[in-house]
Amino acid sequence: MNAAGRIAQDRAGLAVRESLAGRRNRSVAAGVFLGYLLLSTVVGLIALGVLLVTILQDGLPYLDAMLFTNSPSANPERAGARPAIIASILVAVVLIATALPIAVGTAVYLEEFAPKGNRLIDLIELNIQNLAAVPSIIFGILGLAFLVRGLDLGPVLLAGALILGLQMLPTVIIASREALRAVPDSVRQGGMALGATRWQVVWREVLPAAIPGIATGSILGMSRAIGETAPLLMVGAATFVSFNPGLLTQYTVLPILIYQWIKLPQEMFQGLAAAAIIVLLVILVAMNGFAIWMRNRYERKW
Amino acid sequence: MDPTSDSTAAPPVTAPGTPSAGLATLSVEDRTASGSVPIEEREVVFDCQGVGVRYNGKRALRDVDLRIHANAVTALIGPSGCGKSTFIRCLNRMNDLIPGAAVDGAVAYHGEDLYDPQVDPIEVRKRIGMVFQKPNPFPKSIYDNIAFGPRVLGMKDQLDDRVEQALKRAALWDEVKDRLKEGALGLSGGQQQRLCIARALAVEPDVILMDEPCSALDPISTSAIEDLMLSLTDEYTVVIVTHNMQQAARVADMTAFFSVDQGETGARCGVLVEVDRTERIFTNPANERTEAYVTGRFG
Ligand SMILES: Nc1ncnc2c1ncn2[C@@H]1O[C@H](COP(=O)(O)OP(=O)(O)OP(=O)(O)O)[C@@H](O)[C@H]1O
Ligand SMILES: [Mg+2]
Numbered sequence: 001m002n003a004a005g006r007i008a009q010d011r012a013g014l015a016v017r018e019s020l021a022g023r024r025n026r027s028v029a030a031g032v033f034l035g036y037l038l039l040s041t042v043v044g045l046i047a048l049g050v051l052l053v054t055i056l057q058d059g060l061p062y063l064d065a066m067l068f069t070n071s072p073s074a075n076p077e078r079a080g081a082r083p084a085i086i087a088s089i090l091v092a093v094v095l096i097a098t099a100l101p102i103a104v105g106t107a108v109y110l111e112e113f114a115p116k117g118n119r120l121i122d123l124i125e126l127n128i129q130n131l132a133a134v135p136s137i138i139f140g141i142l143g144l145a146f147l148v149r150g151l152d153l154g155p156v157l158l159a160g161a162l163i164l165g166l167q168m169l170p171t172v173i174i175a176s177r178e179a180l181r182a183v184p185d186s187v188r189q190g191g192m193a194l195g196a197t198r199w200q201v202v203w204r205e206v207l208p209a210a211i212p213g214i215a216t217g218s219i220l221g222m223s224r225a226i227g228e229t230a231p232l233l234m235v236g237a238a239t240f241v242s243f244n245p246g247l248l249t250q251y252t253v254l255p256i257l258i259y260q261w262i263k264l265p266q267e268m269f270q271g272l273a274a275a276a277i278i279v280l281l282v283i284l285v286a287m288n289g290f291a292i293w294m295r296n297r298y299e300r301k302w
Numbered sequence: 303m304d305p306t307s308d309s310t311a312a313p314p315v316t317a318p319g320t321p322s323a324g325l326a327t328l329s330v331e332d333r334t335a336s337g338s339v340p341i342e343e344r345e346v347v348f349d350c351q352g353v354g355v356r357y358n359g360k361r362a363l364r365d366v367d368l369r370i371h372a373n374a375v376t377a378l379i380g381p382s383g384c385g386k387s388t389f390i391r392c393l394n395r396m397n398d399l400i401p402g403a404a405v406d407g408a409v410a411y412h413g414e415d416l417y418d419p420q421v422d423p424i425e426v427r428k429r430i431g432m433v434f435q436k437p438n439p440f441p442k443s444i445y446d447n448i449a450f451g452p453r454v455l456g457m458k459d460q461l462d463d464r465v466e467q468a469l470k471r472a473a474l475w476d477e478v479k480d481r482l483k484e485g486a487l488g489l490s491g492g493q494q495q496r497l498c499i500a501r502a503l504a505v506e507p508d509v510i511l512m513d514e515p516c517s518a519l520d521p522i523s524t525s526a527i528e529d530l531m532l533s534l535t536d537e538y539t540v541v542i543v544t545h546n547m548q549q550a551a552r553v554a555d556m557t558a559f560f561s562v563d564q565g566e567t568g569a570r571c572g573v574l575v576e577v578d579r580t581e582r583i584f585t586n587p588a589n590e591r592t593e594a595y596v597t598g599r600f601g
Contacts, residue, residue, distance in 0.1 A: 195428030
């Protein structure tokens, strides 16, 4: 190799060394960032752990059959959460029967059938986005004015459940649209190219393919609604209900009962509240766990 | 033609190219004859006149005059962006599904105007199947993939048979007969593409359109699909888009060369340069642009 060639090669080597050094600098920055992320996670986990431990300490001694079989009572020895648990289940049923089909239907229409670039459709989409950001108390006010007073339903379980459903709509619509959008267009084209109608393609191919995503979003939306308190206080959920609620009776739900018990002076009620929190937590964790399991189980690589 | 004689006596051998064959599938006589009848004289399945397409007002293809004959493979070749996919989508009204796409000119299918307002695009696509560049099986079992078409079209009798026949036709049966209930996405790319072809065959179309069906496949799968195309011409009319000259030379009876014209305003627009028998396109094309392209000297 001649001298010029050697010099050229040295230069090239230098350039490579420099560029490799640059990489190391970047990797230091990446390390710092990673450390920060880890720290944030740890802080969150510690806070959660402390909360859980306190709740378990306070609540476990009160977590017995009576909590599920007895009604609330002024006497903490006999007090239970049965009406509230039943009400929470009923609320979930109403959500499944009303909000869920409406939300999925809306998502399917907007994603699969709505004309693109239509002003009205754009406006509706914008409103759905905005609705997701409205504070829950506002939904409570709407429920009070429209359902409880306007339609004269009174402060009954159905009114509360409907307003929770309304609040849940945007979340589920957005999640369902995302799931539908994740189904590649090639599936729709493949179906249409076989002479299927758009409706047949959506019903037989697109919707089934999107169901895991839709279900995940729905379960997450429902679990949020089950844990909700503020709008129900607004539409007049009672705090003391000793009978089994129906759709058109007074009611209280778990979070409100917890809120009520915590305010009471007797120490035993604090323990009962903690036990009820455990029940609520188990329900919510189970729902979320199921949603995550579903997502992983049916996750699809296209 | 004298209408009275037409209705009384059974007509003699239908002259190839007459629209009287209508939408009916081809008879046995036609099939046996197809080996000997010169391709230009076979029945015309598609007669395109002055076909053009605009996307959002911008012209992408213009003035395509092209006849596609029955029981033959017609290949569409040309540089990227010259409108081959755009054109092939005109043949089964898939362009209807593309927002902003507008087709002009006339496409006659067995003599019937495909773009007549009376024509239902769904009916068109039942008869004119399509296979896409990227295999697009449905995310369900192999069996359900094939059964989808017959199910939605109400051809539910002897579904198992139908599925088996389609898979055999697409040379996939032996590879999948023991796993029909397994997911189609677990198949290899080449198998998926043959599955998509089988899916199209299961609804017994008249024509199969294939837009670069082998572009994602290895040589072995490619050759399997080429054999398949050749074997399909006994019952079907096949139109393929391909970038592979050898492929066009191997499988096509007729080859159409598309290219891009630069207008005075500088707007690029796809045109049909030349269509002829494949051997003539590749050995002795009439147009010098065709020659430059097929010999690899395309500018
Ligand atoms: N959906 C669409 N919207 C707007 N323009 C489009 C659309 N599809 C195609 N075009 C335009 O039409 C022209 C022809 O495209 P087309 O896809 O038909 O080319 P092609 O010959 O199939 O190319 P390739 O060989 O790369 O597949 C291109 O200029 C392209 O940009
Ligand atoms: Mg193309």
